[in-house]
Amino acid sequence: MTTQNRLRLVDLFKYYKELPHQTAAIFELESALLKVSPGILNRDQQWFKTWSQAGKQDRFDNNWDGVCAAAKKAGAKFPELVAAQWALESGYGKHVSGENNFFGLKGTGTTRNTKEYVNGRWITIQDTFLDFPDLETCVFYLVERWYKDYHVYKGCNNAADREDAARWLVNDGYATDPTYADKLIKLMNQHVQGKPANDKFTPDKPFSFKVTPNITYGELALFDEKRRFQVQAQCDTALEMCKYLEKIRSHFGGKSIIITSGYRPPAVNKQVGGASNSEHLYNMTGVGAIDFYVKDVDIYEVQEYCDQTWPYSLGYGATKGFVHLGMRLGRPRIRWDY
Numbered sequence: 001m002t003t004q005n006r007l008r009l010v011d012l013f014k015y016y017k018e019l020p021h022q023t024a025a026i027f028e029l030e031s032a033l034l035k036v037s038p039g040i041l042n043r044d045q046q047w048f049k050t051w052s053q054a055g056k057q058d059r060f061d062n063n064w065d066g067v068c069a070a071a072k073k074a075g076a077k078f079p080e081l082v083a084a085q086w087a088l089e090s091g092y093g094k095h096v097s098g099e100n101n102f103f104g105l106k107g108t109g110t111t112r113n114t115k116e117y118v119n120g121r122w123i124t125i126q127d128t129f130l131d132f133p134d135l136e137t138c139v140f141y142l143v144e145r146w147y148k149d150y151h152v153y154k155g156c157n158n159a160a161d162r163e164d165a166a167r168w169l170v171n172d173g174y175a176t177d178p179t180y181a182d183k184l185i186k187l188m189n190q191h192v193q194g195k196p197a198n199d200k201f202t203p204d205k206p207f208s209f210k211v212t213p214n215i216t217y218g219e220l221a222l223f224d225e226k227r228r229f230q231v232q233a234q235c236d237t238a239l240e241m242c243k244y245l246e247k248i249r250s251h252f253g254g255k256s257i258i259i260t261s262g263y264r265p266p267a268v269n270k271q272v273g274g275a276s277n278s279e280h281l282y283n284m285t286g287v288g289a290i291d292f293y294v295k296d297v298d299i300y301e302v303q304e305y306c307d308q309t310w311p312y313s314l315g316y317g318a319t320k321g322f323v324h325l326g327m328r329l330g331r332p333r334i335r336w337d338y
Contacts, residue, residue: 017151043133051133060136062093062102062250063213064191070136074143077157078165082139082147084187085169088180092213093254098129100253103142104175105130117176135254146174162188201239203229212242214249220262220290227263229282234263237288241325244310245292251305252297260322261291279313279326289326291317299323307335 016022033040042048060070064083071082086093090102097103098110107130114127132138146169148155153172159165166184169175177183201211207218220238221227229235245257264272264280274280279289294302303318312331315324317338328334 048133060139061247062135062254063246064092066135066250067102067139070139071143073136074140074147075157076143076147078147078159078162080188080191081156081162081165081169081184082142083191084166084184085142086139087187087213088183092210093249094214094256096254099131100134100138101129101132102135102138105138105142117178146172201235202232203235211239212246214246215242215257215259219259222259222262224268226265226268229263230265233285234282234288237282237286237327238262238290241288241290241327244325245290247309248294248302248305252294252302255297256295257292258295259290259292261289263288279324279328284329286331287328289313289324291315291322291324293322 016026030041039045060066064087067083067086068079071079076082086102089104090096093102097112097114098105101110104114106127109129109131111126111128113124114129115122115124117123130138130141132141144150146155147157149158156165156168156172159168163181163185166181166188169184170178170181174180201209201217205217207216207221207223209217211217211220220242221229229238249255249257261272261280263282264274264278266281269278269281279287280291282288293299299318299321303314303316303323306314306323306325307316310325311333313324313326313328313334315326315336315338317324320338324338
């Protein structure tokens with residue numbers, strides 16, 4: 001059999017410009033493939049795992065630093081601008097418009113309501129948003145289409161500085177919000193120039209204060225003033241554990257972390273029947289605990305992941321619907337059942 005006229009898919013993808021006849025041809029190819037092998041386009045196929053780079057070593061966390069790293073790898077001149085868009089569009093990774101779509105990128109995929117600024121007022125419309133296999137692919141798509149030169153479009157990588165790049169995005173129609181560029185600039189200045197001295201996590205902060213991008217002080221204290229930290233060392237310990245919770249959140253696709261117990265003052269600890277030496281007392285420097293689960297994720301999967309990756313105290317509370325994450329003096333690796 002001759003291969004002289006055989007096409008390579010990589011060449012077809014290279015020249016795909018979303019033109020109507022190209023899209024029609026892809027649908028025809030898809031139908032032909034499914035006739036030969038009905039399961040060939042399933043996500044569990046090895047080719048798709050390779051395509052989505054599943055299991056790769058350089059996974060990017062769903063946080064500011066992770067998005068910056070992914071953007072830099074993708075070729076963004078101003079990675080902090082990509083991170084600012086991520087923060088603004090997704091609420092620091094909490095909300096997606098399509099599957100793993102943290103930037104409100106529109107196209108064939110998930111249909112949902114969205115707000116647009118039209119003729120001087122905000123309106124709600126229904127639109128479709130692209131789906132992506134992971135965060136990195138989404139960032140790569142954004143950078144390729146909006147930061148680099150794409151077709152006749154000059155990307156914002158051509159801007160002189162990051163503030164000019166933010167305005168460049170708006171001028172080229174990325175968002176209808178007239179204050180979009182100003183919001184991005186404010187976010188970049190907050191993160192890139194460093195947080196002000198009074199932005200440190202301290203006991204007197206309001207419950208709305210973000211300890212990490214996706215966890216507030218109020219969540220740690222169950223929004224109960226009696227559970228407010230008393231000394232700085234307690235805040236520092238909680239911060240370290242919250243950073244690990246962010247990694248858990250990222251590992252499970254950005255699903256929300258639900259905290260069921262954090263700091264317990266002695267009276268509260270006694271009231272809930274806690275052990276007299278409970279890590280939840282935060283009664284020594286470096287000692288503390290957080291009980292939690294991940295929304296819509298099997299608690300046993302969460303527990304197993306923590307067992308493999310958390311080097312300190314871990315209580316197997318899956319049978320009761322939570323995982324106990326803790327630290328104690330000397331930071332030993334300890335495991336126990338409830």
